[in-house]
Amino acid sequence: MSKTVVLAEKPSVGREIARVLKCTKSGNGYIEGPKYIVTWALGHLVTLADPEVYDDKYKSWRLEDLPMLPKPLKLVTIKQSGKQFNAVKEQLNRKDVDEIVIATDAGREGELVARWIIEKARVKKPMKRLWISSQTDKAILDGFRNLKPSAQYENLYRAAQCRAEADWVVGLNVTRALTCKYNAQLTAGRVQSATLAMIVSREEEIRTFVPKDYFVINAKAKGFNLQYRDKNNNSNIFEVDKVNKVLSAVRGKEANIVEVTESYKKQYSPALYDLTELQRDANRIYGYSAKQTLSIMQRLYENYKVLTYPRTDSRYLSTDIVATLPDRLRAIAVGSYSAVANEILKGKITGHKGFVDNSKVSDHHAIIPTEEKGKLALLSSEERHIYDLVVKRFLAVMLPPYEYLQTTIKADINGETFVAKGNVIKAKGWKKVYDKEATLAEDEDDKDSQTLPVVKKGDKLNVMSIDSEKHKTKPPARFNEGTLLSAMEKPQKYVSLDKVHAKTLGETGGIGTVATRADIIEKLFNMFYIEKNGKDIIPTSKGKQVIDLVPSELKSPLLTAEWELELERISKGQKDSRGFIEAMRKYAAELVDDVKGSSDKFKHDNLTGKKCPDCGKYMLEVKGKQGRMLVCQDRECGHRENLARITNARCPECKKKLELRGQGEGKIYVCPGSNCNFREKASQFEKRFDSKSDKLNKREVAKIMNKLNQEKEDPMDSPFADLMNMFKDKK
Incomplete structure (x- = not known):
């Protein structure tokens, strides 16, 4: 009997689909049933090859070897996930398999994950597409009853491929050019540079502001x-x-x-939540980072199945969802939500234009509760906070003004x-x-x-x-993660543009996508371009300097808007993908020439007196999200040491989070509060928790480990989202 392989994006999703499809026989990286074989990726299993795959000369970073414009770009298996790729490939190539169902995330990046795996595995079998917005049993079964022809998503794949190749050609060339020219770990890209430019510009406005x-x-x-x-x-x-x-x-x-x-x-x-609006509110109310909110949402969507697909830029529902509203209301009619939910259920539920509008729904509708009753007692306080925001907004749109x-x-x-x-x-x-x-x-x-x-x-x-x-009069406020997300979504409000270009930015949804903005902000922190002062984001000296060094076009949000407009046309079959890539190759060469011809200088102004134990050069003191550290200034070395790490331990005197400073036996906990002098050796401080609260600690540790295991299955970062990996590969 012939079978169908179902390719999911992550193990957790694969296991759920397998359960719903009555697949019970576990194998190496797959679960099999009478009709279906469900297997899964780990996010991206396949990526674009590093430059050195094309030519040995690229193993060393030299300005004279740029630009790098290999053609065509090759696909390679990601080393750390090679075992799972082989497991997926084996199932795809089975002789008793005559059809493939792509069940990766229903979006541009999900399409790329699946198509690259299938292409690298050299499989040519009929394909269909599962396109669903929630992970409930009903949604999965309905989705399999209404599988779409994969050809319907061919242009979406082309757009995803163009975006990936353009980021490789532009991002890697400019990053290598800047790094070689100034001998410092510098990266640039169309989204991160435009985002950083807004932060630097805001800081300059504040610096030059004269109060009246x-x-x-x-x-x-x-x-x-x-x-x-x-x-x-x-x-x-x-x-x-x-x-x-x-x-x-x-x-x-x-x-x-x-x-x-x-x-x-x-x-x-207010309208229902899309991901960006949810991230903004979660940051404003609870102080959660954009990345943290997305991670929590992903768990509520995949593991608990109580909320719909998170990576959406729509704040409305389509008309086909209206019939499911009573079931969704019944699912949330518990605890503090029951009175309002039941009140709405007693009346007539109408899908008015305030929250139902097909013209305002793109790939996915707004984030709302699913029809599945969740066990709210199992949710952590963070998960409960995000769930609460979504449920209340869902109830609110169905109530009178x-x-x-x-x-x-x-x-x-x-x-x-x-x-x-x-x-x-x-x-x-x-x-x-x-x-x-x-x-x-x-x-x-x-x-x-x-x-x-x-x-x-x-x-x-x-x-x-x-x-x-x-x-x-007050200067403009510094960005926090919530307001920075707003600026990325609507940069035309924050930069000077003519009406035509401002309209373009408005139509394309700003810079980055709902799926990538959190990663971009994280990357800016990881590169030490920005740091936090309380909730405020401020640019570092490195961040300010890199904006002076980056070619001017990369600093404008308009470039990204124009890219997204082109990619949108490609996804709709209105533009040829080959022309876009050729234009990007030409553009990358121009950017490299721009960097080569620059007379600018880069200066480390955070040098310390401590020498690197590996190469002997003086180290830099940098401030990351989790504390302060020393980093070797030599990009070839990459040695790092923690100076002070912010912990979850609270000061017994003023309740602020303590810093852990020093190494080995000399480690001490220090309160960073300006009016608090608490200091205690780490060994002494930790003894307090060895006896009385031992059982409590074990419970807490088990809970944390369980959450970490769930998060391990979150999608791997896109290989184009974090060019920092390139520095690791060179060593």
Whole structure:
């Protein structure tokens, strides 16, 4: 009997598909059943070959050997996953297999994972595509009942291949050129350089910002406050003379009510979550990094099956999902969600344009709960936080709008205008699903709201006091991970562009994709181009210098927007992929010439007095996300030492996270708090946890190990997302 091989992207997904398809016989890297053989990748098993595969001269990094433009680019098996590739290849080539079902992640990168494996395995058998947005049993069975012809995704594969080859040709050439020219570990790329440029530009704006004094004038009447407004309705006054003039005119005078307006206002729920919006909220509310949120989402999607596909850029649902809404509501109708979920279930559920719109759904719909009841008790606090955000937003879009009565009182005090605003809630609507409210950004209309007395036009009020307050204008805020994601999604708001180019950026969804932005931010930290000060992201000296050295086109978000526009056309069959690649090869050569001809210099300004134990050169002190370390300045050496690592252990005095400093027997825990002097030898500090809390610690360790094992099966990073690997390969 002939069989079908199902190729999943990861072991966890493969095992679930195998269970649903009644495959029970385990083999080496696969599970077999009567009709199907389910096997899996480990993320990418196959990648584009390193430069030295094409020519031995590329084993040494030399400026004169650039640009590297081999043709065609070759595929190789990733060394550490070669065993699994051979297992997959064996199943694909079995004589009793006459069909392949691609069941990798339903997106551009997932398509590339599968097609490269199949191409490297030299298999030519009929193929179909499983395209699903959740990992529930129902979704998998429905997906297998509606398998798509693989030819339908041929152009998507071509677009993915073009993106990968373009990143190789441009990224590797520019990285080698910069590294050789300045003898420092420098990388560049169309997304990371444009992102870093925005951070550096913002820092320069802050550095050159000159604060200005301004004043606001407040009048206090009985029970409420009014604020001065000029003829243009502005409350800020920048001239001291004008402040004194207004104060002298109004002090001691009564207020005449000249206008009282009441208006009913409706505020609808924010749209459902896509990945970027979820990462922003998770960073703002819980301080989670973009990478951390994606990892948590991946577990909730794959392991717990309670949320749908995370890597989506859509915030709406398609009409075919509306029929499943009651089942999804029943699945989440537990605990604190049950009252609202059941209230919605009792009424008529309509898929209105506020959250259902086919024209606004791309490959995948917004992130929502699945129809499967989850065991919420099994979720860690981090997982529960992300689940809670998604479920509340899902409930909110199906509830009525928040309604309130806004009252505005306008008063005249001796010819000057003063205004007071107040809101009265008439119907909580969707806001009932939220507490009072760390999870929502402050509403503009609520900001100046106060309880107002009942007054009418013509009333006169006694003014108890009138005073001015002095303020200073503030520079633009530094980026944090949440606002940086916003800038990557809509860079046209953060850089100066003409209308045509701004429109292009808007249409292409910014720089990077929902799937890659977290990795790009991580890479900037790992290259020590940026560091954190609390939640704020600041560029390092290295980051500022590399932006000066990188060719100008690579620093503009427009390049990425133009690439994405071209790739989108390729994925829709509107553009030939060969023309795109040829253009990229030509562009890479131009960039290399740009670097070669530069007269710029690079200077390490973080040199220490300590010499590298391996090569004897002075080491650099750098600050990573997890603490401070020493790094050898020589790119060929690569020696690293930890100076201080931020731990999860808390200071017994001020509860801040402790730093672990030093090596071996000399290791000590030190509190980094400016007003705390706690220091203790590591051996002494750790003794505290050896006796009383031993059982608790074992439970915690088991829990952490279980999570690490789950995360081990997360997709491997794309080989084009992290050019740092190239430095490791050279040693």
